[in-house]
Amino acid sequence: MRRKIALLGGTFNPIHHGHLRLALDLVESVGFEQLRLVPCHLPQHRQQPTVSSDRRAQMVAQAIAGCDVLQLDRCELERGSATYSIDTLTQLRRELGDDASLTMVMGIDAYLGLPRWHRWRELLTQAHLLVVARPGYSFKPDAELAEYDRVHRAEVGVLAEKPAGSVVHLSARLLDISATEVRELTAQGRSTQYLIPDAVRHYISEHGLYSADAHSS
């Protein structure tokens, strides 16, 4: 049987229960052998995070400790240069071989921005895209993305049938949590309990991250 591996890339600034529950739900509903969380080093299509990639990765590691199907993948940090998903997928494809099914998961907010990504049309040569709904966003693509979506869209079964090449939309559990809100609550001195794992909450407080007077660390 073909191996099915997924990855969820993100800034994870910080990782929250929206990311974690989405990852676990997809592992169970789609049957991924493993889902890798890939913190980006220097994102190209958004403002640079105030917290270093190493700290963001450490928070991911703490969040998934004890959950073996979720794995931290530090490949973008190790590359150490600008973060491009096409390079990450190419590297993972080389590692997994041609037969494995590789799926890049993203929320609809990320998918709507896809045409601004570096070499975005090549992503499907290496992987499938799995797009999930996110509270507050509806699927209103521009003409270019609408056409791309129409051409490549397939049902979820394709993830087992082919190694790469399709776009699948799945409805997942909706958890209205964002890292922006977690940072804002922290800066205001308010509680983030139950929005993020306790271990991440403790890491943030131990290192003084996101507080109103915190600077890059």
Ligand code: ATP
């Ligand atoms: P920020 O608020 O800083 O923009 P974020 O909460 O969107 O951060 P990211 O690390 O940028 O988190 O997200 C990584 C990926 O996870 C993206 O594809 C995003 O769409 C998806 N994602 C984040 N939060 C959720 C959520 N609550 N439900 C579904 N998908 C999510």
